[in-house]
Amino acid sequence: MNLLNQFKFYSIVFLLTIVSNSTQAQITNNITHEQALKVVFEAKKKAEASNVLVNIAVVDAGANLKAFIRMDESFLGSIDVAIKKAKTARYFNIATGDLGKLTQPGGIIYNIEVSNNGLITFPGGVPIKNNEGKIIGAIGISGGTIEQDHEIAIIGAEAILE
Amino acid sequence: MNLLNQFKFYSIVFLLTIVSNSTQAQITNNITHEQALKVVFEAKKKAEASNVLVNIAVVDAGANLKAFIRMDESFLGSIDVAIKKAKTARYFNIATGDLGKLTQPGGIIYNIEVSNNGLITFPGGVPIKNNEGKIIGAIGISGGTIEQDHEIAIIGAEAILE
Amino acid sequence: MNLLNQFKFYSIVFLLTIVSNSTQAQITNNITHEQALKVVFEAKKKAEASNVLVNIAVVDAGANLKAFIRMDESFLGSIDVAIKKAKTARYFNIATGDLGKLTQPGGIIYNIEVSNNGLITFPGGVPIKNNEGKIIGAIGISGGTIEQDHEIAIIGAEAILE
Amino acid sequence: MNLLNQFKFYSIVFLLTIVSNSTQAQITNNITHEQALKVVFEAKKKAEASNVLVNIAVVDAGANLKAFIRMDESFLGSIDVAIKKAKTARYFNIATGDLGKLTQPGGIIYNIEVSNNGLITFPGGVPIKNNEGKIIGAIGISGGTIEQDHEIAIIGAEAILE
Missing domain, CATH: 1.20.5 (Single alpha-helices involved in coiled-coils or other helix-helix interfaces)
Structure with missing residues (x-):
């Protein structure tokens, strides 16, 4: 040559x-539906392995619903909680449980939950980041204990990393 | 013996x-999440084959969200329309387009759309029946023409029949 | 004479x-749109100088939205929080942080946040007064720490004084 | 060489x-706040030249409020109408007046207005496109006649083109 x-x-x-x-x-910059499905399925697999019934919601970078699945026999009330956890995590780019530490009585953002048509500020919602660390969406889990919900959310969020 | x-x-x-x-x-009695996923994927496959970008929602027998997926670049406004089509189809056990014939000015249930936190009464929502013909949920499609949305909804609904 | x-x-x-x-x-008696823009731009200038990304809302004497700007990359959840801070400040003619001292558990107006379609009672909202000390509107800031939000709100509110 | x-x-x-x-x-890909302000000011200038009092709302690519201004003495009811026009235009990537032709009695998407927390489907909302023709947000105008609102929206939307 x-x-x-x-x-x-x-x-x-x-x-x-x-x-x-x-x-x-x-x-x-924004989560794709293929990525959202990957997130949902990894979260579902973890939930099944942990023997817990959950609702799984994924929102995109604009906090709009991208994918959702409700496991059989999981709580009906968890549909809205899971979606609100995902939205909350993206609204403020934070794990919902971390936000909740600030919203308690005496906390610096007490009762922020009444904004944005209802926020959920206990664990189970986490931002989804791409390989470059940029937030491209969020996942919300509801149905298990808050520890289980958070753990499943983390597994789901990391499913798109390579 | x-x-x-x-x-x-x-x-x-x-x-x-x-x-x-x-x-x-x-x-x-009720659609399972495995069936709901089957419905969603068959509908998505049909949408992709038809080269149309849609939102796909599945509700269970209780008209509660069971599964959802939004294809990339589909209308943001179709998230809510797809979910409302699925709910409407199950609320009244009817294809949304058929309900719409009765809600026009002078129709017997004129403007029923304002009830139930908003109904959608144009085509794209259909009940999901099991092999015995019993309604176990519903599917709602939004993003294409009303003809495309309805066709994709039918394909999705029939995905669980054997 | x-x-x-x-x-x-x-x-x-x-x-x-x-x-x-x-x-x-x-x-x-009421803030003009030219004044509202002055308030918004002074607040924005302060936010930029402080290197913090915020949402800025101004309501008039009737607590109705008058002007709004969201800085790029600021929290999505802050749109509603900023508007609610401005409204809250005018609803009760008080800095939101001062109201928050009364809404805690055991406080004299505990959980008033659920009224008026959602109040925000932590710092970042302040009434806007004219030269004569009369309240003509309010400003709400969201996106920084509560101290930053409050400081930016004060700078904005005072922008119309001569 | x-x-x-x-x-x-x-x-x-x-x-x-x-x-x-x-x-x-x-x-x-998404409208910046500097662009949003440019859109607002060009729309305001046109409204003043036309001697009409309007509310001007700009949303981003995610249909979230980006900038807003209400001219003095314009209708209070136009705050929400202007915001909903902008959101509607982005939800379905269409001028609101064009959508309205399809939502009339007998129209193919009759009463879609009940979805998405309320759509406005008469003229005054238009998508905002960048130089490459990609939709990056939308503008909504309310306060004048529908012809005036639409014309002002167009002037505003085109303000960012070079």
Whole structure:
């Protein structure tokens, strides 16, 4: 391969890398439905392994519902709680349980729960980040203990990392 | 057949009857999450084949959200429309388009859309029936033309039939 | 000065006083949109100087939204919180943080937050007063710490004073 | 310039173009607050020139409120109408007046207005597109005639084009 051809070859490789990166950046600003399904299924698998019945909600970067599944015999009241946990986690880019530490009586943001059409501030909602650490959505789990819900949410959120 | 063998035989028949009945009751009264996922995926496959971007919602026999998926780049406003179509179809056990014929000005149930926190009465929502014809839930599709939405809903609803 | 002239003189003074007061009253009873924009921009300038991303809401004397701006990358959940802080400050003519001292468990207006479609009672909302000290609206800030939000709100509210 | 150098030069130009485009795409996927303010001010200028009092709302790509201004003496009821027009335009990527043609009695999506917490389907809301034609938000105008509202919305939406 002479110098010109070599240069062309590396140029093309370099170009493809840039194009593919920019495409990826484009894609990864917001969770895709394929990623959302991956999150849901990993969370569901963990819930089944833990023998707990939950509702699983995923919202996108705009806090809009992207995917949802309710396991058989799980609480009816958990549909809304799971969705609100996911939305809360994205509204403030924080695990809902961490937010809840600040909303208690005497806390710095006491009773913020009445805003945004109802927030849920106990554990079970966590932001979903991509490989670059950028928040692209959130997951909310409801149906088990708060410890179980949080653990399942974490497993779900990490399902899209490579 | 001696008495012991006879007893064994009837015991087994009796056991099988109980098991099969309880299984059947389980299956046929309410849509399961595995069935709901089957409905969602068949609907999604049809939407992709038709090159249309939709939101897909499935509610159970109690008209509560069971499964949901929003395809990338589909309308944001279709999240709520798809869920409301599914709920409407189960609230009145009817295809939403058929209900809409009765809600027009001068119609016998004019403006019923304002009830139940908002009904959608144009095509795209249909009840989901099991093999025995019993309604066990409903599906709502939003994002395409009303003809496309209805067609995709039918494909989804029939996914659980054997 | 004879009696008639004296009378004329006082009449004119009296008339001018009435005219000037009524004109002034007209102007100062309610925040104008030009004033609201001034409030928003001073608050934004302060937020940028403090390197904090906030939502800024201004309501008028009737507690109705007058102006709003959301800085890029600020919390989605802060849209509603900022608007509710502004409304709360005008509903009760008080800084939201001061109201919050009374709404804690055991407080004299415990859980008033559930009224008025949701109040926010932690710092970040303050009434806007004109030069005469009359309340003509309110500002709400959300996105930073409660100290930052309150400080930015004060800067904004004082932007219309001369 | 020999062939190799020439090739290098064009390669670099080409690379820079790709990088700059991808960066721009990144930036322009969602309306910025500076763009939103530009939209608001152009709309306000047009309203003043037309001697009409309006409410102006801008939402981002996620249909969340980004900027708002209410002109003095404009209708109080127009606050919510303007915001709902902007949201509706983004929910379905369409001018609200065009949507309204389909929601009339006998229309294919009759009474869709009850969804999404209330849609407004008469003129005054239009999507905001960037230079590449991609929808990055929407504007809603309320206070004048529907013709005036629509015209002002168009002027506002086009303010960010170069």
